[in-house]
Amino acid sequence: MTNTIADAIRLLIEADSSIKVKSIIAKVQSRFNYTVSYYKTWLEKQKLVAKIFDDWKVFYQTLPVWLKAMTAKISRTE
Template identity: 80%
Template sequence: MGEGNVAAEDGKFSVGMEFGSRESVISAIKSYTISREVDYNVYESEPLIFYAKCKGYGAVSNWLIRASLIRKKCCWEIRRYNGKHTCTMGTISQDHAKLDLDIIADAIRLLAEANPSIKVKSINAEVQSRFNYTISYRKAWLAK
């Protein structure tokens, strides 16, 4: 089973790959696109389906991914995938739209547990080193 970032960072999604929950498959997709400095649009997000395509789908890219809940297996499975996201859109901005509070909170969880009074500046530094993006003070503070 894919565990969040494990499958995604090197782009090794594949049809048939299984995830334990909807949240874990979405987290893996977000982490993958953040690390590749690309973005996607969600085309379908239902309780049983998650379907996303590159923001430049059709023009500069054909990347898409679709995952569904397989009730018999009680897991989420990648049902459609077009391969690595090779879009050359470059860096989106200083902050990535998919770098949300959940992703940041997961990234800093150990730091915050070890030091509950951790400074927002330290959180920003950790996010910068880990994801190569600069987030706002507010986003760092909310993630903490």
């Protein structure tokens, strides 16, 4: 799968992570005039969903540190 198609799939998944594989295939086919196999599309979707939500996991792990820093900053300015 080319990076261009993978990027297009990533945008679709970021907009709606519950998008069906067949819908992704149809959108790729309409945009690039190329039919991606169901398996390759499914596999790419799994990888991207894991990556997208892993990014969120890291964000939520660092969130308490940011909140603590903001609370300390606000306390000093009052």
